[in-house]
Amino acid sequence: MLFMKKRRFSAALLIILIFLSGLISAGCKLPSTYGTKHGQKNIPPDDPPITTDLNIHFLELGNRYTGDSIYINYGEIDILIDAGSRTSSAAAIKAYIDEHIKDNKLEFVIATHGHQDHIAGFYSVNTYTGIFDSYEIGTIIDFPRTNSTTVTYNNYKTARDIAVASGAVHYTALQCYRNEGDAQRIYDLGDGVQLEILYNYYYENNTGSENDYSVCIRIIKDGNYFLFTGDLEKNGEDRLVDYYAEHHGGLGHAVLYKAGHHGSVTSSNEKLMAAITPEYVVVTACVGTAEYNASPAVVFPSQAFVNRVAPYTDKVYATSFVPDYANNVFTSFNGNITFSVQDDNFKILCSNNNLKLKETQWFINNRVIPNAWKSYLRRK
Numbered sequence: 001m002l003f004m005k006k007r008r009f010s011a012a013l014l015i016i017l018i019f020l021s022g023l024i025s026a027g028c029k030l031p032s033t034y035g036t037k038h039g040q041k042n043i044p045p046d047d048p049p050i051t052t053d054l055n056i057h058f059l060e061l062g063n064r065y066t067g068d069s070i071y072i073n074y075g076e077i078d079i080l081i082d083a084g085s086r087t088s089s090a091a092a093i094k095a096y097i098d099e100h101i102k103d104n105k106l107e108f109v110i111a112t113h114g115h116q117d118h119i120a121g122f123y124s125v126n127t128y129t130g131i132f133d134s135y136e137i138g139t140i141i142d143f144p145r146t147n148s149t150t151v152t153y154n155n156y157k158t159a160r161d162i163a164v165a166s167g168a169v170h171y172t173a174l175q176c177y178r179n180e181g182d183a184q185r186i187y188d189l190g191d192g193v194q195l196e197i198l199y200n201y202y203y204e205n206n207t208g209s210e211n212d213y214s215v216c217i218r219i220i221k222d223g224n225y226f227l228f229t230g231d232l233e234k235n236g237e238d239r240l241v242d243y244y245a246e247h248h249g250g251l252g253h254a255v256l257y258k259a260g261h262h263g264s265v266t267s268s269n270e271k272l273m274a275a276i277t278p279e280y281v282v283v284t285a286c287v288g289t290a291e292y293n294a295s296p297a298v299v300f301p302s303q304a305f306v307n308r309v310a311p312y313t314d315k316v317y318a319t320s321f322v323p324d325y326a327n328n329v330f331t332s333f334n335g336n337i338t339f340s341v342q343d344d345n346f347k348i349l350c351s352n353n354n355l356k357l358k359e360t361q362w363f364i365n366n367r368v369i370p371n372a373w374k375s376y377l378r379r380k
């Protein structure tokens with residue numbers, strides 16, 4: 001009797017083992033920590049190091065000034081979009097990049113437009129060695145037009161031209177879009193991952209704001225779009241949507257959207273949001289800063305931006321925090337933000353905390369929660 005029981009137990013164990021091995025050989029995926037459901041608590045910042053193959057990093061800039069610097073690494077390919085916000089940003093950017101870059105080469109450098117908060121870290125000054133002087137530079141893609149005559153812009157241009165004399169290649173975004181000469185609209189980064197330079201009406205029209213001249217790009221992986229529009233404002237956004245609707249079947253859903261112009265009232269307008277239905281939004285800004293405007297509704301990220309993004313997603317994050325601009329008080333908001341892509345799974349990892357904007361004390365104290373985000377809360 002006892003023998004029979006043992007045999008039945010052994011048979012059951014064998015069946016379980018066969019079942020488990022079948023699952024493994026069939027490539028069964030165990031539950032992943034990737035992806036967040038509405039209301040799910042985010043992954044803590046002390047997660048293990050990222051080992052996935054496409055990472056998009058939104059960097060803090062080492063000072064109280066809002067600006068952009070986005071570092072993308074995919075295998076051996078390293079891309080830097082902008083190097084704001086002041087010359088001191090170069091030190092902060094390099095400290096971060098140097099933790100990831102393997103060969104000291106930036107295969108692509110993209111400068112979106114001629115404003116200081118996007119290009120100040122590219123050139124060297126007495127105290128700081130700029131990005132162009134710190135790495136081997138592959139291809140530089142920048143803005144075809146600018147009205148800028150500032151010292152900052154001229155320093156950028158000089159440093160860019162020296163980089164070209166030292167072996168870098170330089171194209172404007174318009175040359176890329178048109179596939180002129182050796183310039184390419186789409187750069188294959190390997191395994192089907194692409195860097196695509198988008199068309200912007202203001203590449204060849206002088207009537208926009210400086211922000212509207214911004215180079216627009218997207219990274220494409222497995223059919224997913226990650227969209228970067230620099231500081232493009234309403235006129236530029238509307239024309240971008242119209243052009244892609246007319247010529248390319250639409251912009252398509254953006255899994256990731258870098259909030260245009262730091263979450264300003266002038267950007268992330270209804271038409272663009274409806275066209276791209278963003279899923280994750282990262283604001284490169286000093287939250288609460290009075291740098292440009294002290295009006296409570298207008299400081300980054302603006303109430304208007306929040307209202308326009310809210311119907312599509314509540315996964316909104318921001319880099320830095322400047323609660324007292326006048327007294328030079330700055331710290332991290334989410335901190336350095338890494339958007340990590342593994343197959344079709346997406347993950348946000350932040351150096352300070354992984355709170356969504358709506359979960360932060362700053363938001364609770366300074367913003368009116370949109371109805372769409374209230375409904376997300378009810379779903380918790």
Ligand SMILES: [Zn+2]
Binds near residue numbers: 066261
């Ligand atoms: Zn800017």
